[in-house]
Amino acid sequence: MFERILEDIRTVFAKDPAARSLSEVLFCYPGLHAIWFHRIAHFFWTHKLRFLGRLLSHISRGLTGIEIHPGAKIGHRFFIDHGMGIVIGETSEVGEDVLMYQGVVLGGTSLEKKKRHPTIGNNVVIGTGATILGAIEIGNGAKIGSGSVVVKPVPPNATVVGVPGRVVETAAPKVRPLIDLEHGKLPDPVAEAVNILLKKQDKLGERIKVLEKTQGISPPEEEEVPRRHILDEFTHGGGI
Numbered sequence: 034m035f036e037r038i039l040e041d042i043r044t045v046f047a048k049d050p051a052a053r054s055l056s057e058v059l060f061c062y063p064g065l066h067a068i069w070f071h072r073i074a075h076f077f078w079t080h081k082l083r084f085l086g087r088l089l090s091h092i093s094r095g096l097t098g099i100e101i102h103p104g105a106k107i108g109h110r111f112f113i114d115h116g117m118g119i120v121i122g123e124t125s126e127v128g129e130d131v132l133m134y135q136g137v138v139l140g141g142t143s144l145e146k147k148k149r150h151p152t153i154g155n156n157v158v159i160g161t162g163a164t165i166l167g168a169i170e171i172g173n174g175a176k177i178g179s180g181s182v183v184v185k186p187v188p189p190n191a192t193v194v195g196v197p198g199r200v201v202e203t204a205a206p207k208v209r210p211l212i213d214l215e216h217g218k219l220p221d222p223v224a225e226a227v228n229i230l231l232k233k234q235d236k237l238g239e240r241i242k243v244l245e246k247t248q249g250i251s252p253p254e255e256e257e258v259p260r261r262h263i264l265d266e267f268t269h270g271g272g273i
Contacts, residue, residue: 063097064113074103122150
């Protein structure tokens with residue numbers, strides 16, 4: 034048990050550059066406290082002391098803002114960063130070296146008493162506000178973008194964004210940093226689709242001009258399409 038506690042503390046220092054001292058980690062990290070509460074609650078739950086397990090998880094929720102059902106299975110080196118609003122359901126399974134941010138929901142989609150919550154693989158990053166629903170599997174090394182709603186299985190090393198979540202990138206396994214925090218560099222499938230349509234529009238416009246010239250047709254005057262404004266909106270989020 035002592036070794037597991039030390040491992041948890043080392044995980045905080047490894048995954049959060051804001052961690053500066055042991056006392057800060059011990060007293061000021063509700064994500065760490067929630068995991069420690071969960072271990073005890075899970076022990077009660079698996080030893081048929083269900084009420085004590087639920088009561089302890091309820092107390093933990095009030096103190097940390099993080100709700101982990103005592104029946105959920107949590108692996109080693111799980112780190113919750115800024116975890117307010119996180120909900121992890123009863124039959125959820127979280128692998129090892131998983132990083133989870135604020136507002137994530139691992140929810141169920143069935144009223145039947147069976148496996149109804151997600152299974153998260155190893156080395157997965159789940160961004161702020163992401164929702165993963167149902168008894169689906171998130172493969173090892175996957176990245177779930179902030180605000181995504183995932184209702185289908187995700188293959189290993191894939192990147193998922195959007196509502197509903199779509200796989201926009203699948204990378205081969207490779208040596209990478211301990212954890213990837215570059216959430217702002219996730220692909221944007223909407224911007225990519227708009228760029229493709231604008232390029233096709235340009236090609237069609239050029240063909241129409243050639244046809245009009247060969248037929249001696251004078252093109253009508255039209256207002257110029259604010260292309261730069263459209264590109265800025267979709268590729269740079271309105272210049273932000």
